[in-house]
Every structure is written in structure tokens, then in C-alpha cells.
Amino acid sequence: MAVLEVKxxxxxxxxxxxxxxDNGWLHRLRAEAAAHFETRGFPTRRDEDWRYTPLTALExxxxxxxxxxxxxxIRAEALxxxxxxxxxxxxxxxxxxxxAPALSAARVLPGNATAASLAAxxxxxxxxxxxxxxxxxxxxxxxxxxxxxxxxxxxxxxHVPRAVxxxxxxxxxxxxTVAARPTDAHPRSLVVxxxxxxxxxxxxxxxxxxxxYFVNPVTEIALGARAELAHHTVVCQSDQAxxxxxxxADLARDCRFTALSVxxxxxxxxxxxxxxxxxxxxxxxxxxLVVGSGAxxxxxxxxxxxxxxxxxxxxxxxxxxxxxxRGVFHGKVYVARGAQQTxxxxxxxxxxxxRAAEMDARPELEIYxxxxxxxxxxxxxxxxxxxxxxxxxxxxxKVDAENLLTLAFASDVVERIRLEEVRREVERQLYTKxxxxxxxxx
Amino acid sequence: xxxxxxxxxxxxxxxxxYGFVTDIEADALPPGLNEDIVRAISTxxxxxxxxxxxxxxxxxxxxxxxxxxxxxxxxxxxxxxEIVYYSAPKQKKLSSLDExxxxxxxxxxxxxxxxxxxxxxxGVAVDAVFDSVSVATxxxxxxxxLGIVFAAFSEAVREHPELVQKWLGSVVPHTDNxxxxxxxxxxxDGSFCYIPPGxxxxxxxxxxxxxxxxxxxxxERTLIVADxxxxxxxxxxxxxxxxxxxxxxxxxxxxxxxxxxxxxxATVQNWYPGDQDGKGGxxxxxxxxxACRGEDSRISWTQVETGSAVTWKYPSCILQGDGSIxxxxxxxxxxHHQQADTGxxxxxxxxxxRSTIVAKGISAGRSDNSYRGLVxxxxxxxxxxxxxxxxxxxxxxxxGAHTFPSIEVRNPTASVEHEASTSKIGAxxxxxxxxxxxxxxxxxxxxxxxxxxxxxxxxxxxxAVEAQKLLSVSLEGSVG
Numbered sequence: 040m041a042v043l044e045v046k047x048x049x050x051x052x053x054x055x056x057x058x059x060x061d062n063g064w065l066h067r068l069r070a071e072a073a074a075h076f077e078t079r080g081f082p083t084r085r086d087e088d089w090r091y092t093p094l095t096a097l098e099x100x101x102x103x104x105x106x107x108x109x110x111x112x113i114r115a116e117a118l119x120x121x122x123x124x125x126x127x128x129x130x131x132x133x134x135x136x137x138x139a140p141a142l143s144a145a146r147v148l149p150g151n152a153t154a155a156s157l158a159a160x161x162x163x164x165x166x167x168x169x170x171x172x173x174x175x176x177x178x179x180x181x182x183x184x185x186x187x188x189x190x191x192x193x194x195x196x197x198h199v200p201r202a203v204x205x206x207x208x209x210x211x212x213x214x215x216t217v218a219a220r221p222t223d224a225h226p227r228s229l230v231v232x233x234x235x236x237x238x239x240x241x242x243x244x245x246x247x248x249x250x251x252y253f254v255n256p257v258t259e260i261a262l263g264a265r266a267e268l269a270h271h272t273v274v275c276q277s278d279q280a281x282x283x284x285x286x287x288a289d290l291a292r293d294c295r296f297t298a299l300s301v302x303x304x305x306x307x308x309x310x311x312x313x314x315x316x317x318x319x320x321x322x323x324x325x326x327x328l329v330v331g332s333g334a335x336x337x338x339x340x341x342x343x344x345x346x347x348x349x350x351x352x353x354x355x356x357x358x359x360x361x362x363x364x365r366g367v368f369h370g371k372v373y374v375a376r377g378a379q380q381t382x383x384x385x386x387x388x389x390x391x392x393x394r395a396a397e398m399d400a401r402p403e404l405e406i407y408x409x410x411x412x413x414x415x416x417x418x419x420x421x422x423x424x425x426x427x428x429x430x431x432x433x434x435x436x437k438v439d440a441e442n443l444l445t446l447a448f449a450s451d452v453v454e455r456i457r458l459e460e461v462r463r464e465v466e467r468q469l470y471t472k473x474x475x476x477x478x479x480x481x
Numbered sequence: 482x483x484x485x486x487x488x489x490x491x492x493x494x495x496x497x498x499y500g501f502v503t504d505i506e507a508d509a510l511p512p513g514l515n516e517d518i519v520r521a522i523s524t525x526x527x528x529x530x531x532x533x534x535x536x537x538x539x540x541x542x543x544x545x546x547x548x549x550x551x552x553x554x555x556x557x558x559x560x561x562x563e564i565v566y567y568s569a570p571k572q573k574k575l576s577s578l579d580e581x582x583x584x585x586x587x588x589x590x591x592x593x594x595x596x597x598x599x600x601x602x603x604g605v606a607v608d609a610v611f612d613s614v615s616v617a618t619x620x621x622x623x624x625x626x627l628g629i630v631f632a633a634f635s636e637a638v639r640e641h642p643e644l645v646q647k648w649l650g651s652v653v654p655h656t657d658n659x660x661x662x663x664x665x666x667x668x669x670d671g672s673f674c675y676i677p678p679g680x681x682x683x684x685x686x687x688x689x690x691x692x693x694x695x696x697x698x699x700x701e702r703t704l705i706v707a708d709x710x711x712x713x714x715x716x717x718x719x720x721x722x723x724x725x726x727x728x729x730x731x732x733x734x735x736x737x738x739x740x741x742x743x744x745x746x747a748t749v750q751n752w753y754p755g756d757q758d759g760k761g762g763x764x765x766x767x768x769x770x771x772a773c774r775g776e777d778s779r780i781s782w783t784q785v786e787t788g789s790a791v792t793w794k795y796p797s798c799i800l801q802g803d804g805s806i807x808x809x810x811x812x813x814x815x816x817h818h819q820q821a822d823t824g825x826x827x828x829x830x831x832x833x834x835r836s837t838i839v840a841k842g843i844s845a846g847r848s849d850n851s852y853r854g855l856v857x858x859x860x861x862x863x864x865x866x867x868x869x870x871x872x873x874x875x876x877x878x879x880x881g882a883h884t885f886p887s888i889e890v891r892n893p894t895a896s897v898e899h900e901a902s903t904s905k906i907g908a909x910x911x912x913x914x915x916x917x918x919x920x921x922x923x924x925x926x927x928x929x930x931x932x933x934x935x936x937x938x939x940x941x942x943x944x945a946v947e948a949q950k951l952l953s954v955s956l957e958g959s960v961g
Contacts, residue, residue: 389890397889406903410905414900417886418899
């Protein structure tokens with residue numbers, strides 16, 4: 040078969056000269072990634088991994104980078120600081136994938152830890168970045184990762200030295216501006232925790248205005264032995280926005296890693312979480328909640344690879360789908376030969392609240408070791424009629440009863456958010472999304 | 482006491498019990514496939530023009546298709562131009578069983594499927610398919626009295642063309658997939674069964690398939706139609722002789738259940754799986770699908786898969802009629818270098834449709850065993866219910882067990898549940914049994930048959946015995 044030359048809408052931008060300040064090694068990474076994207080183009084529905092997530096609407100739009108001046112128009116009040124760690128919080132704000140120092144609030148972190156702009160660190164040619172950037176999330180992982188690797192301009196660079204514990208939560212806030220021509224952003228973040236370090240990071244992906252734009256963030260995480268990281272992602276994009284996020288974590292022995300995501304908005308949102316348990320005795324938990332309405336398409340993709348003995352992984356993904364929303368969950372647990380005594384549990388539950396809502400789930404196990412405990416469970420259904428009847432029989436109105444049960448359904452995941460401030464933020468978004476539910480709280 | 486390594490090694494050395502070749506002269510076409518071969522097959526079988534047209538349509542469509550690559554199996558792609566697409570034992574037109582080639586008869590005796598025995602003792606009507614042409618059919622008269630048609634496919638085409646034409650390809654169209662299209666173009670024979678309205682078939686119908694003549698692909702086609710309120714239970718059992726080369730087997734089975742009809746279809750598949758090094762063995766690429774066309778109709782698939790080098794098979798149910806029920810019960814055991822990618826599809830279209838899936842996978846040696854399934858609830862399937870359970874058991878450190886289910890729900894009143902687990906036989910379970918005087922072997926055999934009990938329960942008596950035996954033979958001396 041002849042190799043088709045794919046002319047992607049990104050062709051010109053990928054062929055353009057790299058941003059100033061790129062080093063040789065980075066330039067090579069970008070060129071390699073650009074070549075990957077150019078040969079593959081966007082995935083099609085024939086691509087088994089994208090069967091449930093058509094990209095036709097995304098491909099129809101020709102995105103352009105946002106003007107650098109757009110960031111200046113954003114007022115600090117628009118980003119209510121109370122939501123992101125309060126007046127003393129450590130907060131990095133990125134507008135259209137570029138660091139916005141005026142909107143950020145950087146504190147001095149203990150033990151020489153860093154949480155700053157990646158572009159600045161790249162300009163300074165920080166050796167530690169060269170060791171990690173592009174080493175975890177391979178450019179050929181998905182075409183979107185390739186696009187990000189080729190086009191990223193900035194993102195967060197978080198480094199916590201050996202045995203240092205960050206008590207404050209690091210908030211990363213990503214916002215997009217809306218212009219006449221839809222904009223795109225490819226933020227790239229790198230989180231490195233040395234042995235025994237501890238940290239908590241929250242990525243907020245928010246809409247400031249209605250409109251179409253495309254965000255393609257990639258986060259690479261590397262944890263040393265015994266490190267502990269709690270990573271949270273909150274995605275609340277505009278209902279015309281596209282968001283395809285990719286998180287890759289490489290874990291060393293005795294790590295504790297949590298990745299929790301809550302998605303409450305976007306025309307198309309897809310979150311990939313890819314975790315490699317490279318050492319022994321790792322504990323890993325991935326959780327997710329999507330709350331969809333309108334014509335939203337919300338997709339969670341997880342892959343946990345157990346590569347060493349005695350790893351534990353837990354997954355709980357829930358979806359609440361109203362109106363014409365469509366939810367997708369595709370989770371794979373992979374147990375390599377020799378990863379004995381792996382204990383992996385995966386659960387995926389979806390609640391369909393309206394006639395036209397749809398859920399597609401693919402919980403997969405791929406196992407090459409015999410002494411393991413691996414289970415998965417998936418359910419799709421509506422609210423329990425008996426529970427509704429019970430509540431209504433006690434004088435609770437239909438709408439309230441439905442919302443009460445829906446919130447109860449979500450609470451399994453919400454309660455797993457250990458950080459109080461993040462939980463408040465998530466609840467806030469839940470109530471925005473389902474206004475009648477607020478009454479239950481009150 | 483044997484260590485688990487010893488016993489696993491022993492398990493891995495299991496020889497194929499049914500490996501022998503029957504030497505009968507075969508009447509075969511030259512290898513390769515083109516329109517002339519398709520025409521020649523049709524001519525040999527004295528088929529009407531419409532069937533030839535249908536075969537040619539299928540052949541032309543097949544030419545446009547590519548072999549599927551998504552199943553989790555690896556094998557050398559069959560060379561379609563080297564396969565003999567038609568091969569029939571030379572003697573034909575038998576008036577009684579006595580005329581059957583004694584060698585063939587002996588073959589069946591070795592397999593424990595004596596036609597006489599079957600005929601006299603068990604009341605099972607056997608349509609024995611030896612390679613591609615039916616050589617013996619029994620119990621026909623009794624079935625004919627009830628209006629039941631149970632015949633070799635080619636015979637049904639001659640005697641009941643209207644029935645065959647009406648239903649052929651109505652569940653698995655000739656465009657369905659690569660191997661279904663190939664089968665539609667070149668199918669040589671198979672079974673046809675029609676149960677008229679309100680008739681309950683008084684006996685279990687069964688066909689034994691054997692693949693013989695070297696380098697002959699076997700392209701069976703089975704079509705079972707149960708008219709309103711009818712009931713039939715159908716058994717399919719398979720063994721094949723030893724071969725060094727891979728042999729392709731691409732069968733199509735179509736089931737149609739009209740209003741209130743019920744079809745039970747059971748398979749025990751024990752084809753030659755290749756030797757210890759993964760050499761040889763059958764490539765088993767089968768399309769099986771049942772359509773519950775009428776209200777309250779019911780189709781159940783039960784399979785015990787222990788043979789074949791590579792299996793690619795998804796017996797499915799299209800639940801069209803309101804209140805129809807689909808069931809799938811499966812045990813798949815892989816050993817040596819065997820690879821199985823098997824499961825089911827349940828497509829819920831009608832209201833109040835229900836489906837149950839119970840799949841048990843056992844992997845040993847260096848084999849790979851995958852469950853792949855789809856449960857699809859369409860918008861009109863009010864109150865549809867599905868329950869799926871997939872359990873895997875690994876015996877040894879070099880095998881793999883995988884689960885790839887897909888769930889697509891487009892109706893909020895539906896309730897879909899899927900559970901899967903993977904485990905091994907616990908040392909404590911073995912210890913418990915040994916304490917009570919059982920040998921390790923017996924303990925493993927007992928635990929595995931307990932693991933599969935839910936499926937065996939669904940098998941008709943004759944098969945349940947055979948299936949139990951098959952599993953315990955495969956597991957002799959194994960410890961998890």
C-alpha cells in the first residue's frame with residue numbers, strides 16, 4: 040500500500056522554525072514529534088482507541104495560536120484567587136498555554152523546591168529538564184501528544200528535591216482566550232519528585248468566556264522511590280471547547296500516587312491517564328467523575344501497567360449524563376510477566392438521566408502473571424426507582440429526590456478528594472452544572 | 482508430591498488424543514480461488530442459479546475486504562491461493578449406513594461417535610459431515626413426520642429451495658466480515674434445520690464435523706430456523722486429525738428464532754491445537770450469530786472450546802423481538818501456544834430484552850486467552866437488561882488472560898452490569914483438598930470443574946459428560 044502523504048492543518052506550523060531559545064536536544068524532540076504527527080494525522084474512527092470519540096468537529100476548525108496580547112486583557116478578578124489556594128496559595132496561571140506572571144502568585148517553597156514556568160527553565164537550559172522532558176510521555180503515544188511535543192510553548196515545571204515535603208498545594212490554572220479565529224494551546228508540564236518527596240498538584244482547566252478553542256495539555260510525572268504525589272485535574276471548559284489531555288506518570292518503588300479528575304464541561308473532553316508501575320510495592324489510585332449535559336462528549340481513558348511485583352491499583356470512574364451527553368470510559372489494566380501479587384481493581388459506573396444520553400465503556404484486563412488479583416466491574420443504568428419512591432414517599436419532591444440521589448452517586452468520587460479546597464471547587468462546579476442540586480446542600 | 486513446575490510441564494506435554502488421519506480418496510478441486518472455482522463448486526453441488534449468483538456476489542465483495550487484524554492473535558496469514566476449496570469423499574448417494582466407508586465408520590468409532598450407537602441408544606439424530614459432504618443422515622423419517630427439515634445444506638437447497646433462499650444470509654449477510662464473505666462464496670456443505678410452528682423437536686440434533694484431506698479448508702454453513710413457538714436443541718462437536726500445516730476453518734452459523742421460538746445451540750470444539758511448539762493446528766475463524774426476530778424468542782449459545790491453534794469466534798444474539806432473551810455460556814481452555822479470542826455480542830433492539838453472558842477462560846502453557854464482547858443497547862430497547870461475568874484462571878507464569886468487553890448504552894432505562902476477575906488456584910484450596918485425601922491432580926480437576934460449573938450446567942447431558950472429560954484430560958497432573 041502506498042504511504043499517503045497526510046497534509047494536516049498543522050502542516051505549516053509544524054514546518055515553521057522553532058521558537059527562539061530552543062536548544063539542540065529540544066529542537067530534535069520537536070522535529071521527531073512533528074514527523075510523528077505529520078505521518079499519522081488525527082486519529083480516525085477506524086482507529087480502535089478512538090472509535091467512541093469522533094474528532095470530525097475538531098478537525099473542521101482551523102485553530103491558530105492566540106495573540107500574545109490576549110493575556111493582558113484578563114483581569115485578575117476574573118480568576119477569583121479564593122478558589123486557587125487563597126491569598127497565600129502558590130498559583131501559576133497560564134493563558135493560552137503561556138505563563139502569565141501578573142495573574143500568578145508564587146511563594147517561596149521549602150527545601151529548594153521549584154514550581155515555575157517551564158519555558159523559563161528551558162531558556163536557562165536546566166539539566167534536570169533535559170533528563171525528563173519527553174522521556175515519559177512518548178511523542179508517539181497519541182497524535183495529540185506528538186502535536187503537543189512539537190508545539191508546546193510553556194507549562195509548569197515542578198521539582199521537589201529529595202525528602203522535601205510541600206505542604207502547600209500547587210495550583211496550576213490554565214485558561215484560554217476566545218478570538219475571531221479559534222485558538223489552540225498546547226501546555227506542557229513536568230512534575231519531578233525525587234526520592235521521598237511529597238507534593239500535591241492541582242490542574243484547573245477553565246473557561247473564562249464562551250466560545251470555541253482547543254486545549255491539548257500534556258503532563259509528565261516522574262516519582263522517585265517512596266515519593267508521594269496527589270494530582271488533581273479539574274476540567275470545566277466552555278461548551279464549544281475541545282480538550283484532549285494526557286497525563287503520564289512513571290513510578291518508582293514504594294510510591295504513592297493518586298490522579299483524580301473531575302470533568303464538568305466541554306464540547307469534547309478526553310483525559311488520558313497512563314501510569315507505569317516500574318518498581319515494587321507501589322500504591323496507585325486513579326479516580327474520575329464526569330458530569331455531562333447538552334451535547335457534551337466526555338471521555339476518560341486510563342492505562343495502568345503493573346511491571347513489578349506487589350503493586351496495588353484502584354480505579355473508580357463515574358459518569359453522570361444528562362440531556363444528549365455522551366460518556367466514554369476505556370480503562371486498561373496491564374499486568375506484565377513477573378508482576379506477581381498484583382492487586383488491581385477497577386470500577387466504572389454510569390448514570391443515564393435522559394433519553395438521549397449515551398455511555399460507552401470498555402474495561403479491559405491484559406494479564407501475563409498468574410498470582411494476581413484483578414477485577415473490574417462496569418455498570419450503566421438510571422436512578423434506582425425504589426430509592427426514588429422511598430424518598431418521594433417521605434415527602435421529597437421528584438426533582439429534589441433525583442438530585443439527592445445523583446449527588447449521592449457522585450459523592451463516592453468527590454469524597455476521595457483529600458484536599459478540602461479542591462473538593463469545594465468541585466462541589467461548586469457540580470452545583471453550577473446542576474443548579475437544582477444546590478437546594479439539597481442548603 | 483509433584484511440584485507445580487513438574488505438573489505444569491506435564492500439562493504442557495499433553496498429546497492430542499484424537500490425532501489420526503483417515504485415508505479416503507477425496508474428489509477435490511485444484512487449489513486457489515477465483516470466480517471459476519466458485520462456479521465449479523456450485524456446479525458440483527448442482528445448485529440453482531440464484532445460489533451461484535449469491536456466491537459470486539460474496540466472492541466479489543470478499544475481494545474488496547482485508548483480513549481483520551484487531552483480534553489479539555498472531556498467526557501466519559493463510560495463503561488463500563493455496564487452499565483447496567472443495568473436497569468431497571468420493572462415494573456418494575448412500576441408501577443406508579452400511580454403505581458408509583468402513584474406514585470412516587472406524588474413525589467415528591475411535592472418536593466414540595458410533596452412528597449405530599447414536600441411532601439405537603441415545604435417540605440423537607446425527608448428520609455426520611466428513612470434510613465437506615454429508616455422508617450419513619439418520620432419524621430423518623421421524624423428524625419428517627413432524628414436518629421438521631434436518632438435512633445437509635446441499636440437500637436442503639434441492640428439496641426446500643424456498644426456505645433456504647428466504648433465510649440464507651438473513652442473519653450473517655455475505656458482506657458481514659472477511660471470513661463470512663469467504664464462507665458465503667465457497668461454502669461446501671453444512672446443515673439446514675427448519676422447525677415448523679409450534680413443534681418441539683423431540684431429540685437433540687447434532688452434527689459432527691471433522692476436517693480431513695490435507696490442506697483443505699473447511700467452510701461449513703449452518704442455518705437453523707425455528708418458526709413460531711418451535712423449540713430445538715442443536716449440538717455441534719468437533720475433532721480433527723493431526724496436521725503439520727495450519728488448516729483454515731471458516732464456518733458460518735445462522736440462527737433465526739421467530740415469535741416464542743427457542744433455540745439452544747451447544748458446541749464442544751476440540752480440534753487439533755498444534756503441537757507443543759505451536760506448530761500446526763487449526764485456524765478457527767467462525768461467524769456465529771442468532772437473530773431473535775419474534776417476541777419472546779430465545780437463543781442460547783453454549784460452548785466449550787479446548788481445541789484449535791487460533792480461535793476467533795463470537796457467537797452473538799440480535800435481540801430484535803420485544804421480550805427476547807439471549808444467553809452465552811462459554812468455557813475456553815488454552816494450552817501450549819494456543820490462542821483464543823472469543824466472546825459474544827448482545828445487541829438489544831427490542832423492548833424488555835434480556836441477555837446473560839457467562840465466560841470462563843482457563844490459560845495454561847504459553848497460551849493466550851482473551852474474552853472480547855460487546856453489549857449494545859439501542860435507543861428503542863426500553864428496560865433492557867444485561868448481566869455479564871467473565872472469569873479467568875491462569876495456570877502457570879507464561880500464559881496470558883485478557884478481557885476486552887465493550888458496553889454501549891443508548892437508553893437510560895437499561896441496566897447493564899459487567900464483572901470480570903482473574904485469579905489462580907490457591908495453594909490453600911489445594912491444601913484443603915489434599916488434607917481430605919484427594920491427589921493434587923484430582924484437586925485441580927475438581928476446582929477447575931467447579932470454576933466452569935455454571936457453563937457445564939447449560940450443556941445437554943451428552944455434551945456435559947464429554948466436556949467434563951475433555952477438561953480433566955487437559956488438566957491431568959496440573960497444579961495452579
